[in-house]
Amino acid sequence: MKIDLEEENLKGSVLGLVMALLEIIQKMLEHQAIRRMEGQSINDEQIERLGKALLRLRETIDKIKEEQGIADVVNSIHKQLDSLVDGSLVSYK
Amino acid sequence: MDPLFPINKDVMEGYYLYCVVETAKQFLQGFLETGVEIIPFQSFTFLVRPVDSLISFDDKQKVEDLVRDHQLVSEAALKSNLPVVPFAVGNIIRGGKSELKTWMKKNYNRLLKNMEKIRDRAEYNVKIFWNPSEYIVQLSKTNMELKLLKEKCQDKQSGAAYLYEQRFKKALEGELENQAVLLFQKFYAKIRNCVTEFVIDKIKKEEGKKQMLLHVSCLVNKDHESILGDILDEIEREGYPVCFTGPWPAYSFVN
Amino acid sequence: MLPTRPKEVTLVEVLNRLLDKGLFLKAELVLTLADVPLIKINLNAMISGAETWSNSTIKPDGNADATIKPVVLAKKPVVLAKIAKFTEGKNG
Numbered sequence: 001m002k003i004d005l006e007e008e009n010l011k012g013s014v015l016g017l018v019m020a021l022l023e024i025i026q027k028m029l030e031h032q033a034i035r036r037m038e039g040q041s042i043n044d045e046q047i048e049r050l051g052k053a054l055l056r057l058r059e060t061i062d063k064i065k066e067e068q069g070i071a072d073v074v075n076s077i078h079k080q081l082d083s084l085v086d087g088s089l090v091s092y093k
Numbered sequence: 094m095d096p097l098f099p100i101n102k103d104v105m106e107g108y109y110l111y112c113v114v115e116t117a118k119q120f121l122q123g124f125l126e127t128g129v130e131i132i133p134f135q136s137f138t139f140l141v142r143p144v145d146s147l148i149s150f151d152d153k154q155k156v157e158d159l160v161r162d163h164q165l166v167s168e169a170a171l172k173s174n175l176p177v178v179p180f181a182v183g184n185i186i187r188g189g190k191s192e193l194k195t196w197m198k199k200n201y202n203r204l205l206k207n208m209e210k211i212r213d214r215a216e217y218n219v220k221i222f223w224n225p226s227e228y229i230v231q232l233s234k235t236n237m238e239l240k241l242l243k244e245k246c247q248d249k250q251s252g253a254a255y256l257y258e259q260r261f262k263k264a265l266e267g268e269l270e271n272q273a274v275l276l277f278q279k280f281y282a283k284i285r286n287c288v289t290e291f292v293i294d295k296i297k298k299e300e301g302k303k304q305m306l307l308h309v310s311c312l313v314n315k316d317h318e319s320i321l322g323d324i325l326d327e328i329e330r331e332g333y334p335v336c337f338t339g340p341w342p343a344y345s346f347v348n
Numbered sequence: 349m350l351p352t353r354p355k356e357v358t359l360v361e362v363l364n365r366l367l368d369k370g371l372f373l374k375a376e377l378v379l380t381l382a383d384v385p386l387i388k389i390n391l392n393a394m395i396s397g398a399e400t401w402s403n404s405t406i407k408p409d410g411n412a413d414a415t416i417k418p419v420v421l422a423k424k425p426v427v428l429a430k431i432a433k434f435t436e437g438k439n440g
Contacts, residue, residue, distance in 0.1 A: 051252030277353040
């Protein structure tokens with residue numbers, strides 16, 4: 001399993017990898033939050049708090065990506081991770 | 094000296110395989126100038142090239158050149174209107190002419206089966222797209238769940254509004270996906286009758302507004318090509334852009 | 349029977365679907381350095397989204413009910429990472 005990071009821009013690559021993973025975690029948290037909303041197992045106050053936290057996390061990630069100029073690196077890492085999944089995983093029902 | 098295939102006749106490594114054409118006669122069509130050799134064997138003619146080194150797949154540019162060269166030769170062969178069984182890119186039979194002939198004899202039956210499969214047929218590539226934005230407009234008027242979610246985005250505070258918007262986006266994507274699957278099956282059903290065999294290809298995410306619904310390689314009888322073309326025209330008239338290319342050498346349908 | 353439309357699947361979608369179903373992870377991991385086993389981890393974990401959790405009855409002993417199908421990802425002891433291979437004798 002090989003993920004290509006640029007040697008010349010190691011700081012950007014490592015940071016990019018970290019941000020990519022953070023983005024994945026944020027998306028997973030968001031997905032589970034939505035599922036709880038759909039299952040109606042949380043009240044309005046919890047929804048508001050969750051939404052604020054998730055939004056803040058997302059905005060922080062975007063800000064770091066912009067300030068460090070690593071948006072392309074992060075996209076490339078996501079593409080590589082996704083193609084790993086596409087290639088090797090059989091659909092799990 | 095051909096930079097792609099530098100030939101040192103003393104160091105013959107083997108023969109690079111392009112394709113097999115069903116004809117007992119040798120036919121030239123300008124191949125000899127490019128270094129491609131024409132070798133008859135029983136009812137076939139093989140298009141090959143003597144090479145003095147094996148292919149390394151490290152140099153990306155070399156690989157691209159190789160693929161293009163391979164496609165040019167196979168497609169030129171196809172222009173002869175004779176049945177052509179193409180080899181995949183990068184096959185080399187090691188040794189001299191005698192080893193090549195041994196290989197030909199050994200694989201003759203397999204190649205014959207492939208030839209029978211593609212005789213009087215050709216491979217065509219079909220891509221069908223749609224622009225979902227119209228459907229989205231329609232959905233936002235008719236779909237109750239989506240309407241409710243959209244409303245919730247409006248009258249809640251910022252945190253909840255964000256989550257309801259994400260929920261709305263997810264639900265919308267789900268509906269689009271369902272519709273895409275329905276359309277895929279509808280189109281597949283329409284074209285399957287004039288197609289001998291299908292290979293379902295990967296659907297790539299298109300940039301911009303267009304989304305790919307269907308991508309197949311079809312093995313089609315030569316006299317069915319126009320029927321397929323008509324069906325695709327009809328689909329395009331209904332508002333779904335179609336990309337219909339071919340005939341190609343039947344790479345996807347030979348083994 | 350009609351074929352299914354192949355869809356590009358992202359890593360996030362796979363992970364989310366796994367969490368929605370819930371998974372039971374059982375693994376024995378051995379971390380080695382220079383071919384010497386140093387740390388051993390025995391893992392029995394139930395991982396799922398909280399909604400899945402609250403929808404099923406999972407007993408503390410790990411016996412889940414029928415709503416969660418166990419996905420055993422690693423059964424045998426797995427040498428997880430050969431962290432670094434130092435050539436012996438060269439660097440002193």
